[in-house]
Every structure is written in structure tokens, then in C-alpha cells.
Amino acid sequence: MAAWDGAGDLADMEPELTAAGKRDFRKITALLEEPVRAGQRPPAKPVWHCSIRLAPEDRDRVFSDATWGHMAREMLTEAGLATGVDDPGLRWVVVRHNDDHVHIVATLVREDGRTNWARNDYPKCVKATYNVARRYGLRRHVPPADRTAHRRPHPVEVSKARRQGRAGTPRDELRRRVRAAVAAASNEREFFERLRETGALVRLRYSSTNPNQVTGYAVALPGAHTGTGQPVWFGGGRLAADLTLPKLRQRWGKTSTQSQAPSATPQARAEALRVAADLAQSAAEKIQRSIHTDPGGAQATATAAADLLTSLARTREGDRRGALHRAAEVFDRAARDVHGRTRPPTSRAYELGAMARLVALMGRISGDEDAYAALRLVLKMAKLADALEQLRVAQQRLHQAEAARLAAATLRAIAGGTRPPVAPPLTPTATPGPTVDNARRASRGR
Template identity: 35%
Template sequence: MIAKVVHGWRAGGLLAYLFGPGVADEHVRPRVVASWDGRDSGWQPEQRGPGEHDLELGPLIRAMQAPAVAAGLPLREPRDAGRGYVWHCSVRLSGADRVLPDEQWAKIAREVLHDAGIAERDDPGGPRWVAVRHADDHIHIAAVLVRQDSSKRFWPRNDYPKLRASAQRIEARLGLTVTPSADGAASKRPTRGELAKSERESRRPARDVLRGAARRAALRASSVEEFEQALQREGLLVEIRRAPSGDAIGYKVAVSPDLIASGEPVFYSGSQLAPDLSLPRLQQRWEEAGPVEQRRIRPSSAADQVRRVADAVEAGKAAPQDAADGLGDMLTALSATTDPSDRFRFAAAADRVRGTRPRQSAGGEGVDLRSVARRLLLARRLAIGADNGGVELTFALARLALAIAERSHARPWARAAFMAAAQMVHGVSPDAPVARHPANENEREQQVRTRG
């Protein structure tokens, strides 16, 4: 979720644009989804002609401008103008995200305004604002930065970083695509052009396909050579970049269907997929983990290992971020070995975990779980629903995600990301209430009996 802000002086001009056809007739069925006084769609302009953009905007414009008029502020940009008092924020989702209903967008608008310090909840004297939707993937919020009760103009403090933090919390809670945080930890999203191209060709965006394949290959490998071979087994085109000394210093990958006009494949470097997939970061991980142990592990044994780490995190004996690194690897392993119908949810949960500011290096618990994950990859197929410990493993992973969430007090958006990951491990919508997952087999059996 990306939130962008611009300032201006003409509330009327902004509303005319938002309810108009747009530059290329891209505005479809423009409508008010939320407003300052709770009337929401009650502020929808009346139709005055046959076209969907033939709307009577006068009442809404006059209502929005009233506090500025009372304060004696100009309704057009003055000659010596500085930053205008009209605050315009667009909030846009990734093209890969699901379409949200108007009611959800209304909640997002109020949350964003509160978090940014523009219009706080339970403040009837605050500024007037409306949220307008005219597309599936975004809304626009128009606010007049003048208080209704005192006619005083005001400026929000640090609204840009507050908006970024708010967007990250909403992404995690609703299970939306994680956008890069200030520290550059999250995966790089496909560009608008990449999304349009994949839609035309009826396939997933190449960047998303490559990132998932690179994560699986990195988990299977212990060296650049093994990594290259694993990428090739994934069906990717691979090129290793080497220094004059012969040492590997980078790599780039491509999928054969993704071509430019000349017929050449489109390559992406590791860092263009995600920060933790750059070759230096991968080499550091391989050095920490050591050679891959060529011995399978039973899901029930893997569950025991995960529960041990969860115990340590809950007792404050293990660093949450160390455990998070291992949790991401475990989810990646399940996304490669479980039934195809289950793989997407594990891959999506892994993406939530990966976007929470990974450490430069992992500690003991992260390395231990990484080793378990690599051994799980030796299985051709892991049937989570079978009586083989797979169900216990998913409960243990969800419990670990919640334990990490409870220890992430300093970063609320990270806490929400781990809570969403816990829900997704069990195939539950991230919007659903988060349940505490059982700590052991007896408790799990009791929970199952209660549900049944």
C-alpha cells in the first residue's frame, strides 16, 4: 500500500478532478465512501445529467470550503503562496491485491487520517474531509486543514512517516502486499508496467515468480554453484557475474516467457527481487548455516524443533528476529513441498515475515530452524493434512509466529505482520480474529474436539 500526499489551495478544483473523467477517462463511477461527519455516501453529489460524471458538486464544495472561508483564507493560490492548506492523499494497493469493498476503504481512510494526525477519532471539531473512490485499487482523500471549532489553520507533524507506518499496519492486518519499509527490508513490488504486461499475457508477474524460485533455491543451496544449479532446476535462466579474480559478485535471473520486444529475456538481479536475495546476503546465510544435511526430517520432529524455539521466544530466551529468520525459511520450505493447493498460503505467510526488517545475520535459533527447513525440502511432497505430524507442524509454526508478534512491541506493524502470518498458516483470512494456537498435542486435540 502506497500513500502519497500533495498540498494545494483549491478544494473545489480537486473535487472537480476526482469526480471528473480523469486524464484518459480512467475514473469509473466516482463516489464518496467516507466523510468527516459520518454521512459518507450521503455526501455523494446528485446526478444532473445522463453521464456518470454529470454531478452537482456545489453543495459538497461549499461544505468542504466553509472552514477556510470562516478563517478568511484564499480559495485560490495567492501570489506569495507557500504550501496550501488543502491536503490530498492517494492510497493505492498493489495490482496483485484483492479488490476491497467500499466499506473497507472507508475504514482505511479513517485509520490513515487518524494515524497521520489529520483527523483524529472522536474529534468533532477537526477538519472536514472526504474519501473518493473511482477505481478498484485506490482512493483519494481530500482534507481542508482548518479546524471547524476554532477556524484555525494547522499542519500535521511528520505525516509522511506516519502514513508509511499506518500503511504497513494495514497491509499486515488485511494480508495485502508488503511494500518496502524505510529500511528497505520488504520485497520489491512489480512495477505498473510489469503488472500490465503479466495481465496481457495471463501469467503471474515475472518478479514475483523469480523471487519465490530464488528463495527456494537459496534454501536448498550451500554455495554459489549449488544455487545456480537449483535455479536452473526451477526452470530459470541464470547468469553469474564474476570479478576478474573469478569470484562471484552477483547474479541475475529471468523466466523464459518474459521477453522484451527484441525477443531477449528480462533479467533481474537478486537485489531487484528482495534485499535479502542479493548474493552477498545469500553468501552470508550459507556460511552461517553450513552444508545441507542430506537427511530427511519427519514433520513431527520438525514440529518439536519449532515448539522448542517458540518456548524460548515466549520465555525471553531467544531473540524474536532470530526466530523470525528461521520462521521465514520454514514457511518457504512448506511452500515448495506441500500440496499445490496449500502452497500459496505458505508463500504468502513467508512474504509477511520477510517484510519485517530482517537482520544482517541470524542467531542460533534462526540457523537451527533454517537447517530444519532445508531437511524438509528433501521431501518430494509433504501432506499437511495426513496423520504424519504435518498438522502439528502448522500449529507449531502459527504458535511461533504469535510468540514473535507478542515480543514485537516496539514495532506495531511488525507485530501485525506476524499475527497475519499465523492466520495464513492455517488458511484463515488475515481479517479474522486471531486465535491463540495450542502449545502442545493434548491441547490441540482438545481444541479439535471442541470445534467438532
């Protein structure tokens, strides 16, 4: 349906039918591979492939071959893979197998002999496809990446967890424990104490120039070990970009006082939860006012609010990963800054952080009064999630906007006693493969 500039008549490129009724692809294959054979040190795997597919709700629309060709060319041009006739770029073709999708195949050696390694091709193609869908009035099925998702488990980790009968991978479990310890701590020393209380193994990394200076940390889950019986360690940055020790120090700010265990009576817990609910309400209003005037302050407030919800989930459900834990994880996804950045805490963020620590230290909810106050806090956190959704929509970070919307719906369902829209998976699932092939540089033995 389409091909690179200079390919000639598309009808001449169509594979011919042989006497046996099969297609003869030798001619089109030779045309695509010509630059590879003449290239300067071509890659070992020179073929790049992707598919463009309509969303289910758009499949009643039937596009002509020319329209599909235009859409594919626009996507490839925006992704930097298709070039004009004056630029000796890659050779590529668009093939249509059905009404709802097309395939694109390219060879990664340019006409001038140089290799295009297609680095960062997946996020570029996702963004380009999103823009093409907007121009053609289609559902924008996959928003552009916003660099806020945490590191997902490797398929090997998922398979191992399934074989061992675990409900999740050690990486995910450690991330939850680290986030709970961060929410309950006001400084570095307290963080490591809280982390060890969760049962995690903790290993500190010291400076090579100053043996007394801690520069990082790693955590491991008891019972999760390598084939030689050694613990499987994860540094904070391997759990999530915002969990490195330097970023946690910035997140805590200048607070250095040790948190003291407060009174743990149901009445005291109820009063603390009522105060927390009022703070969540004012934080939601603050975020709505700061969407355009102070996005940095709104971000710091959102981060502290995620800590508060994390502490509430642990206070309400303990170690059981119930619906509130899942809502806290989705809210945390919506509250993260791009590239793991950490904003300096504001006065509102300090207040929410202090309340998160207080809720974490007061112990499990055990009475009617504090349970009612906890539900009121859940409702206020739903309103805060609504405000966070507005902030992310204004920032065009649509993955996070969707996460905030889902968190708000889940929190309201929990408060109303109905089935929440998100629930913890009973078994780990494998990480889905990318739509676009990696096509990275092949190793040359160096």
C-alpha cells in the same frame, strides 16, 4: 475549515457564490499561488494534495469543522508541512466535502521563496495520521510503514501479465523460486544449483577488479521477455531487499558443506517432519523468551523458521501455489527484518535452517504417515507465528504483527481442513496508488 497561520479569517476565504450558482475560486487560488509566483525556481507541479478519511467503523461519529481542522493541522505539523507563525512555511487549506473525510491542498513554495519538496511525505503522513487517530480515539487504520515489505510489481508488469494470461507477474514468481532455493541451500554454490533446478535463468555478476569474484546475480523467467525478445532480468535486490547476494551469504553464515540427498521414503520423511515440529515448538518458546532480552536472536530464529515453512510448502504442494504457499509468503512477510537487514544466525537458527534443507531435499509427501507428520508441523508453525506476532507487537511493527496473525490463522485452518482466510489470487491485480501525491522534484533536463 483550517488554513496556514497568517491566512486571516476563514470566512473571508470561503469561495463566493456567483449569480450562476457556482463557486468562484479565483481569490483562494491566488492566495495559495502567491508564493509560487514569487518563488526561486518553483517546481513545475507545485500543488500537494491528500485526503483524511474515517475508517468505516468510525463513520457514525460526526466531528465539527473545528475538530477536523485541528486533526488536519496536527497531521501536517507532524509531517513537517505545517509550521508556526514564526516560520514562513507553506500555504495550505483544509476543505470538507462530506462528514467522513476532508481534503488538504498545499503549494510547495514557502513564504520565503524556498521550495519544500515534501520528500518521503507518504510514510510521514501515514505515521502522523496513525498518531492523530490514536489521540482522538479512532481506529488506527493504517499503521506506520515498517520497511519490511518486498518490492511490489509495477502496474506495467501487472498489465503485461494479465494480457499474457499469467496468474502472477514474473517478479513475484521469481521471488518465490529464489526464496525456495535459499531455503534449500546451505551455501552460495548450492543456491545457484537449486535455483537453476527450478527452471529460472541465472546470470552471475563478476567483480570489475577481480574477474573470479561473484558480486551478485540476476534471474529471469523463461518466456518473459522484452519487445526485442530479450529476457527480463531481475537482480536479487529488485525482488526483495534481503535477497541480495551479500545478505544471503550472511544469512547462510559459515556453513559450507554440500547437502546430501537423504533417504526419500515416507517413513524417513515422517521422522524428519516430526523432528522439525519439535524444533518449531522450541523455537516458538525461544522467541517468546527473547522478546525483550535478545530481539536479534529472535529475529534470526524467525528468518530460519520462514525458510522451514517455505520448504514445507514446496514439499507439500510442489509448484502449485496453494494455501500453504500463501501462508508461507505471509509468514515470510512477518519474519523479515527492517530494511532487509540480516542477523547473524544463532545455534537455533542453524538447526531450523538445516531442517529446512532436509525437508526440501526429501521430496514430495506421498503417504499417510508423512502427511500426518506434515500437519503436525503446520500446527507447530502456527504456534511459532503466534510467538512472532507477540515479538512484532512489542516492536510496534504492526504490519508484521498482522501478517503473523493471518499466517497463524491460515496454518490452523489448513491443519483443520477448513477454508483458510488467505488464498492465492487467480489473476494479478494492479498496485493501488498512494493516498498522498508524490510531489517529487520535476526534472530540469540534467
